[in-house]
Amino acid sequence: MTRALHTIGGQQVDPASSAWLEIMEPATGAAYGMLASGNATDVESAVNAAETALPIWTAMGPGERAACIHRLADAVEAELESLARMESIDNGKPIALARTMDIPRAVANLRFFADAALTDRQEEYTTGDVAMNTVLRDPIGVVGVISPWNLPLYLFTWKIAPALAAGNTVIAKPSELTPVTATRLGELSAECGMPPGVLNIVHGTGAAVGEAMVAHPRIKAISFTGGTATGARISAAAAPHFKKLSLELGGKNPNIIFDDADLDTALETSLRSSFANQGQICLCGSRILAHRAVLPQVVDAMVHGAQQLRIGDPLDEQTQQGALVSSDHRDKVAACVARASDEGGQVRCGGRHATDLPERCANGYFYEPTVITGLPIDAHTNMEEIFGPVVTITPFDDEDQAIAMANATDYGLSASVWTTDTDRAARVARRIEAGTVWVNCWLLRDLRVPFGGIKNSGVGREGGEEAMRFFTEAKTICTARSSG
Ligand code: NDP
Numbered sequence: 001m002t003r004a005l006h007t008i009g010g011q012q013v014d015p016a017s018s019a020w021l022e023i024m025e026p027a028t029g030a031a032y033g034m035l036a037s038g039n040a041t042d043v044e045s046a047v048n049a050a051e052t053a054l055p056i057w058t059a060m061g062p063g064e065r066a067a068c069i070h071r072l073a074d075a076v077e078a079e080l081e082s083l084a085r086m087e088s089i090d091n092g093k094p095i096a097l098a099r100t101m102d103i104p105r106a107v108a109n110l111r112f113f114a115d116a117a118l119t120d121r122q123e124e125y126t127t128g129d130v131a132m133n134t135v136l137r138d139p140i141g142v143v144g145v146i147s148p149w150n151l152p153l154y155l156f157t158w159k160i161a162p163a164l165a166a167g168n169t170v171i172a173k174p175s176e177l178t179p180v181t182a183t184r185l186g187e188l189s190a191e192c193g194m195p196p197g198v199l200n201i202v203h204g205t206g207a208a209v210g211e212a213m214v215a216h217p218r219i220k221a222i223s224f225t226g227g228t229a230t231g232a233r234i235s236a237a238a239a240p241h242f243k244k245l246s247l248e249l250g251g252k253n254p255n256i257i258f259d260d261a262d263l264d265t266a267l268e269t270s271l272r273s274s275f276a277n278q279g280q281i282c283l284c285g286s287r288i289l290a291h292r293a294v295l296p297q298v299v300d301a302m303v304h305g306a307q308q309l310r311i312g313d314p315l316d317e318q319t320q321q322g323a324l325v326s327s328d329h330r331d332k333v334a335a336c337v338a339r340a341s342d343e344g345g346q347v348r349c350g351g352r353h354a355t356d357l358p359e360r361c362a363n364g365y366f367y368e369p370t371v372i373t374g375l376p377i378d379a380h381t382n383m384e385e386i387f388g389p390v391v392t393i394t395p396f397d398d399e400d401q402a403i404a405m406a407n408a409t410d411y412g413l414s415a416s417v418w419t420t421d422t423d424r425a426a427r428v429a430r431r432i433e434a435g436t437v438w439v440n441c442w443l444l445r446d447l448r449v450p451f452g453g454i455k456n457s458g459v460g461r462e463g464g465e466e467a468m469r470f471f472t473e474a475k476t477i478c479t480a481r482s483s484g
Pocket of ligand 1: 146147148149150155173174175176177204205206207209210211214225226227228230231233234248249250251281282385387413453457458
């Protein structure tokens with residue numbers, strides 16, 4: 001049985017409460033391990049360890065800190081294959097995806113921010129001959145990181161790496177649904193010589209551990225990725241503590257296909273942007289908006305493509321669609337599809353639990369990729385995040401209508417625009433309310449650019465300098481050029 005222990009003060013430790021949760025394998029529906037069920041006492045121990053480590057980590061300076069984070073990246077890279085397997089078992093995602101996306105990206109996150117630690121961020125502004133202003137960017141101190149289950153190690157390291165690189169010590173909570181690679185990261189951090197207490201990982205539920213972190217007066221900032229409703233709760237709980245917050249929340253992203261698009265590329269990519277990771281990526285384009293002239297081709301291609309995707313054991317190299325993360329989540333997705341039918345939508349393919357599976361997976365949480373047409377743009381199905389292998393297709397007649405439809409939800413995380421008209425691409429991209437707009441592509445990520453959402457998709461930006469700024473406090477020293 002796998003055992004996921006906390007990492008506190010460089011040690012693997014049991015939960016203070018002696019309580020454990022089960023770790024489920026989504027592909028089989030069976031428990032395969034035990035997870036430390038943390039609580040406020042564990043969070044307190046982690047904060048004490050992080051405070052003890054802070055002066056040591058700060059004194060190491062950027063060069064040594066960068067070297068230490070690079071050693072952690074080396075260690076993750078050396079175990080890429082076994083971490084990919086862990087992620088696939090824990091989350092239900094195809095192993096090929098974990099091997100080519102999740103774990104390589106975790107390595108890239110660590111390396112990118114290790115190098116970012118070396119950039120001198122001090123700024124100087126001369127106020128005529130009156131004063132010289134020097135702006136320092138100091139670490140905040142002990143910071144908290146809370147992440148979701150869909151891209152476990154990928155998103156965990158996306159937050160931990162800049163926090164460490166900026167000189168903070170960290171308390172990090174992975175999702176209770178996918179704790180295994182986070183546990184290994186904690187072990188590796190000790191093995192690669194990171195000082196004890198610099199990176200602390202506390203397992204458990206959001207209610208027990210996440211809330212204790214948000215309420216803890218000595219955790220000075222929280223970087224959170226997860227659902228919009230959870231983000232709202234965290235905002236409210238953090239407000240009385242004047243805690244710095246970064247919130248990366250849900251999305252309902254439009255994928256706009258104009259009639260002048262390169263349809264082969266648009267449709268091939270749209271299949272991925274609808275169903276990659278079983279549609280459980282915040283950036284998935286779950287609303288396809290197709291110009292009426294190409295609607296029949298778009299619907300046919302999406303239905304045919306969805307039906308061709310190989311659903312199977314996530315550990316099978318050929319599998320393209322694995323299991324959803326939990327039985328609760330699969331039930332939620334199924335309920336959303338039932339509601340789409342009630343709203344008048346036509347389920348063109350999918351819409352049911354997948355059953356043609358290897359025996360090992362008979363009780364797993366599989367759901368067929370689903371394409372729905374015929375819904376108005378303001379149907380619940382088109383307004384609310386489903387976060388599963390479900391995409392809707394809605395026709396539009398002109399550019400203004402496409403933009404109005406794209407902006408018709410409370411979310412604003414990302415969008416894709418497919419057109420060969422570069423002027424139109426620029427016009428549309430500027431008018432779409434989203435943190436990222438991809439033109440003729442999807443999920444191309446440069447780690448230097450700001451990443452985040454507007455409206456209910458979040459507050460603040462991650463990535464590159466934005467992340468380094470979030471994890472530091474600016475201090476201005478204004479010195480008069482001549483006394484008096
Ligand atoms: P949740 O919001 O349910 O959980 C996210 C994390 O927050 C988990 O670790 C969870 O713990 C914890 N948590 C839950 N309640 C609280 C609380 N009251 N206080 C503190 N922490 C809490 O999201 P999911 O894990 O279900 O992830 C899916 C969501 O994440 C989707 O909405 C998706 O769009 C969004 N997401 C956004 C991304 C972005 O960059 N904008 C990227 C990826 C996902 P536990 O689950 O262990 O109880």
